[in-house]
Amino acid sequence: MSIHISNVMKKGIKKTIGVLSMLFLFSCLGDPPASMSTTSYDTTKPDKVFYWKMTTTWPPNFPVVGEVAEKYSEWVDEMSNGQIKIKVYGGGELVPPLEAFDAVSQGTIEMGCGASYYWAGKTPAAQFFAAVPFGMNSQQITSWIEVGGGYELWRKTYAKFNLVPFLGGNTGVQMGGWFNREINSIDDFKGLKMRLPGIGGKVLEKAGGAAVLVAGSEVYTSLERGVIDATEWIGPYHDYKMGFHKIAKYYYTPGWHEPGTQLEFFINKNLYDGLPKHLQGVLDAASKRAQTWVLAEFDKQNGIYLDKLVNEEGVEIREFSQETLEALRLHTDEALKEMIGDDPLSKEVYESYSKFQKKISPWSEVTEKAYYNKIQK
């Protein structure tokens, strides 16, 4: 998954300055206007209510990942007994999607919601907290972040930008994308024009293809008109809504480029550090609630929409051959080396990530893999 600036968002950008100044009136982290206070404590010194904005990197109300931002806001409001009120804005409504990181870093906006690989340009170490081609899946990366040292490194990586990161859900293994030609070997990537952003795109180029940048809103038309031969998106639920099955023949698995994309919330560090301990705890726990809900919802909806695609729309699911995947794996190793370069933080994070992956994989092998191969019908 990688969702980029749509036309709607571009229009949104133009409104940004106006909207921002309007919103400034309601801004945050001070004593609220008396009429907006919802605390029920009848005290001489009322508990402060925090009015925050969250900017997401997705279009407004985007299924699952946009929905969870709204849910997070409701959960935090409820748990904090109205002490933190977060208004959620879609990408482009306040700032362009990919400016969320900077806006929250600077404190213009209190918090954001996205995926850390969007910020690889800021610091290459960021990408390991989202998705790495041929990396860990959702269950594994959650373990690394939660108890394997990943979270501490994530905090360290973001602290340089005055941000605190939080888990924000995981997509699970994504699909490999929609193709207008069969991919039988690595050679079939030669000359292939594919919308495949991020490290995946770099890998494609090493395989002789062309990674084409296409805004989300223009992917369908580009594929239909042959501007691109293939595109990745997310999984059956989102892909069905995009209508790719009407114009592309082959739907490939697995999504080697995103084997379990970890999503995130991030909060301005000064604001977060200044919060009372119980409100910090509320924000932490709401992110775990998101972590549980997002993958659950993705899996449920993808199950329903895979069935529709295959049994109602006649879509053929194809598997990349092992040889193709091994060739892509080699290109990935190269691409990662280049991206990490001489950045000591990236090296530290990648080392922790790889070490954890090596330790957890044999365990996954004898349990989850055995489950899928021998238990699941």
Add this chain to the structure above:
Amino acid sequence: MSIHISNVMKKGIKKTIGVLSMLFLFSCLGDPPASMSTTSYDTTKPDKVFYWKMTTTWPPNFPVVGEVAEKYSEWVDEMSNGQIKIKVYGGGELVPPLEAFDAVSQGTIEMGCGASYYWAGKTPAAQFFAAVPFGMNSQQITSWIEVGGGYELWRKTYAKFNLVPFLGGNTGVQMGGWFNREINSIDDFKGLKMRLPGIGGKVLEKAGGAAVLVAGSEVYTSLERGVIDATEWIGPYHDYKMGFHKIAKYYYTPGWHEPGTQLEFFINKNLYDGLPKHLQGVLDAASKRAQTWVLAEFDKQNGIYLDKLVNEEGVEIREFSQETLEALRLHTDEALKEMIGDDPLSKEVYESYSKFQKKISPWSEVTEKAYYNKIQK
């Protein structure tokens, strides 16, 4: 995993009445003694502080599942800003482990922590919210409970007992157990004396084996002395601590009898329903935090201890053959039919469970399964 009453717990039971009467002095849900109040609001009508007890079905401080009970208590204390204080007791400290359900149902104790299959004797429908042989794994059952209608059915099932259930972590796929003889076919279960409680035990008996009830504290000695030929426990982390590798030759996978055991918290329904909304939200979110942490910790530790078992202790990991598993699957279908019998609620729950499993499995097949087979090295 099934952890039963140990000797330590039995001693605990004897102390129960005394301990209970002592604790009654501090009991719950009323205005707290002034000296114990931790609310910082200087108000005329202070917010009520709830003093609760949680009884677990595991020994005190049992790794992961006991630890998470303590964590839950800390999280709730923090998030509620001291409004809910939960003191955690190991199984047997207040009531015997398997009396937790009744004690919380009756309101003697405010909340408990366990796994719902322990209560199959109360209502057979309960088992589907924990583990079903050949059923869903952790990722799938979480989706069913969270967004697939499972949670509503779980609440309905527990409401009859004046309880509200919550997610409390998942173990992931468990191991198939320790055996003193090779299991090459279903016939090798004939005459096998194995500690295998629950539905698994019933399946074993259908295969001609003997399911032997052995308390947790006595499993090691029973296996050493040949009272039993085999035992299941949990996974490498807990099994290593039990020392089974010193006395059993073969360590089998996968744990067909527990492919992703869902753990739980449960709260007395009258108490929960009477809580302010924000505290209900805090308890909900703390359970999601537990859901994330428990599987993460199991996976991390199991990865470490699998490595120790294989590379330091020379344990052989064996896989049950597909034929053996298919025979066990048939016996499981029979055992489930018998257990559900004519109970309409069990039928309703099982139908929802099975329907969800059928919808999500093809999706798992093209993604997670493909991940383990083709992406993971």
